Amino acid sequence: xxxxxxxxxxxxxxxxxxxxxxxxxxxxxxxDRLRVETDDLSTTVIGPPEALFPALEAAMVAAARSGxxxxxxxxxxxxxxxxxxxPSCDTPRLRDGAAxxxxxxxxxxxxxxxEKPATGVSLAAQIALHPLGRxxxxxxxxxxxxxxxxxxxxxxxxxxxxxxxxxAGRVFAAIEHAFLGFAHATDHVVLCATISANxxxxxx
Amino acid sequence: xxxxxxxxxxxxxxxxxxxxxxxxxxxxxxxDRLRVETDDLSTTVIGPPEALFPALEAAMVAAARSGxxxxxxxxxxxxxxxxxxxPSCDTPRLRDGAAxxxxxxxxxxxxxxxEKPATGVSLAAQIALHPLGRxxxxxxxxxxxxxxxxxxxxxxxxxxxxxxxxxAGRVFAAIEHAFLGFAHATDHVVLCATISANxxxxxx
Numbered sequence: 001x002x003x004x005x006x007x008x009x010x011x012x013x014x015x016x017x018x019x020x021x022x023x024x025x026x027x028x029x030x031x032d033r034l035r036v037e038t039d040d041l042s043t044t045v046i047g048p049p050e051a052l053f054p055a056l057e058a059a060m061v062a063a064a065r066s067g068x069x070x071x072x073x074x075x076x077x078x079x080x081x082x083x084x085x086x087p088s089c090d091t092p093r094l095r096d097g098a099a100x101x102x103x104x105x106x107x108x109x110x111x112x113x114x115e116k117p118a119t120g121v122s123l124a125a126q127i128a129l130h131p132l133g134r135x136x137x138x139x140x141x142x143x144x145x146x147x148x149x150x151x152x153x154x155x156x157x158x159x160x161x162x163x164x165x166x167x168a169g170r171v172f173a174a175i176e177h178a179f180l181g182f183a184h185a186t187d188h189v190v191l192c193a194t195i196s197a198n199x200x201x202x203x204x
Numbered sequence: 205x206x207x208x209x210x211x212x213x214x215x216x217x218x219x220x221x222x223x224x225x226x227x228x229x230x231x232x233x234x235x236d237r238l239r240v241e242t243d244d245l246s247t248t249v250i251g252p253p254e255a256l257f258p259a260l261e262a263a264m265v266a267a268a269r270s271g272x273x274x275x276x277x278x279x280x281x282x283x284x285x286x287x288x289x290x291p292s293c294d295t296p297r298l299r300d301g302a303a304x305x306x307x308x309x310x311x312x313x314x315x316x317x318x319e320k321p322a323t324g325v326s327l328a329a330q331i332a333l334h335p336l337g338r339x340x341x342x343x344x345x346x347x348x349x350x351x352x353x354x355x356x357x358x359x360x361x362x363x364x365x366x367x368x369x370x371x372a373g374r375v376f377a378a379i380e381h382a383f384l385g386f387a388h389a390t391d392h393v394v395l396c397a398t399i400s401a402n403x404x405x406x407x408x
Contacts, residue, residue: 006330006364008398010214010275017404040405041330041398044363071214073277075332075396077364081342126210126245128279130334130394137336138285159248160210160281160394190334190364192279192396194212194245200221201244 001090001186002083004035004046005076007056012069019066026062030055033088042073048091049180057119057172064121064168064197074193076179079186091180098185106147109177113151116169123171123195124203128161130190131183140182147181148174161192165203171195205294205390206287208239208250209280211260216273223270230266234259237292246277252295253384261323261376268325268372268401278397280383283390295384302389310351313381317355320373327375328407329399332365335387336394344386351385352378365396369407375399 011019024043027036034047034055045052056074063070077083078094097105129144131137145162148154153166153174164171179191215223228247231240238251238259249256260278267274281287282298301309333348335341349366352358357378359367368375383395 002363004363006362006398008275011216012214012218012220013216014218016216016273038405039362039367040403040407041328041367041400042362046363069220071212073398075364080364082345083363124245128394130336132334132336132341133339135337135339141286158210158243158246159206159208159250159287160279160284163243163245190332194210194277196245199244201242203244 001078001094002046002080002086003049003078003089003091004044004052005074006042006044007075008042008073009059009063010071010073011063011066019063019068019070022066023059023063026058027055046086046089048089049093049176050091053172053176057168060123060195060197061119061121061168064123067198069198069200072195074195076191078179079188081188093180094185097180102143105181106150109147109181110151113170113173113177116173119168121168121197123165123168123197124199125164125171125175125193125195126158126161127164127175127178127191127193129178129182132188132190134183134187137183144178144182147177205282205298206250206284206290207253207282207293207295208248208256209278210246210248211279212246212277213263213267214275214277215267215270223267223272223274226270227263227267230262231259250290250293252293253297253380254295257376257380261372264327264399264401265323265325265372268327271402273402273404276399278399280395282383283392285392297384298389306347309385310354313351313385314355317374317377317381320377323372325372325401327369327372327399327401328403329368329375329379329397330362330365331368331379331382331395331397333382333386334394336392338387338391341387348382348386351381
């Protein structure tokens with residue numbers, strides 16, 4: 001299994017560099033379990049979702065707490081056949097979760113999402129799930145949308161994506177389950193997300 | 205056929221709003237052929253690629269000419285079975301192009317890419333092509349990467365994406381062909397791109 005993301009944080013401010021560095025710094029508690037590499041376009045993070053998602057959430061929450069309008073662009077991928085197998089990415093969520101029926105996996109994800117403590121940081125997001133290499137991928141996407149509605153973070157459908165909103169804890173928990181809980185455990189799955197805080201534009 | 209994108213322009217500056225409005229304004233010559241709708245997360249653009257791509261390039265070039273560090277996040281989609289058929293999106297590039305062998309399509313795309321006048325705006329980009337619903341999608345991605353190398357805009361492979369660089373005209377021409385020239389004309393294809401100008405970070 002190879003699992004990780006490319007992500008970028010955009011800060012609509014002249015002094016954008018310290019906000020980005022603060023976001024990267026907030027990932028520190030999980031850094032020893034992640035491979036992290038940054039270039040001028042994005043930061044690559046490779047590792048297990050149990051470290052990856054808390055780190056991404058911490059980065060976004062730290063950036064949002066700057067009070068600036070900030071956006072995280074997130075390109076998550078698992079199981080890409082063009083990438084090498086990397087045991088450091090292995091996760092019981094996929095390894096053992098695959099044995100459970102979908103309804104049970106969804107129930108567990110909903111329970112853990114509802115228990116997440118509120119961060120007080122409100123986010124708007126849009127996500128697009130791409131399960132690759134399978135003819136029935138649209139039914140996986142439909143199941144994922146049904147989950148987001150059940151989770152209370154679904155705002156509306158847009159062309160090519162679904163719009164979410166809610167506290168950062170719940171939004172990231174929903175993105176994590178959207179990424180891990182649909183298609184087969186060994187499938188190649190990509191999830192693209194745009195996650196925004198403090199936008200001066202009217203949400204809707 | 206339903207074809208279009210979600211895109212956002214991020215401006216790393218306190219005065220980000222005028223730069224974004226200027227980018228949207230630069231799309232004006234093509235606006236009568238496009239359906240455009242903006243919310244707090246992104247702008248939806250639906251229409252034929254002959255109007256969509258010049259409009260996106262003009263928006264990015266206008267934003268880059270502000271001199272600020274700007275990034276366009278682009279989520280292109282065609283043929284999504286969950287979207288209604290929209291004749292306004294029909295394009296000879298897909299309708300007639302499908303009859304040509306791949307090598308001939310690539311040759312025509314390369315010729316038109318090389319003829320594009322230089323804008324003088326230098327861009328870095330990373331793209332990920334997702335042809336959905338087909339088992340052999342990895343060979344389409346490999347063919348697309350070979351095209352980008354041939355086009356002289358390929359910089360290097362990254363995890364989950366390919367990094368491009370070059371003049372805005374060539375980079376957008378390469379993205380357009382990557383989006384239209386691979387997989388079947390009626391397939392559901394998504395292309396995600398991150399396109400950056402004036403980054404203070406060292407490229408590589």
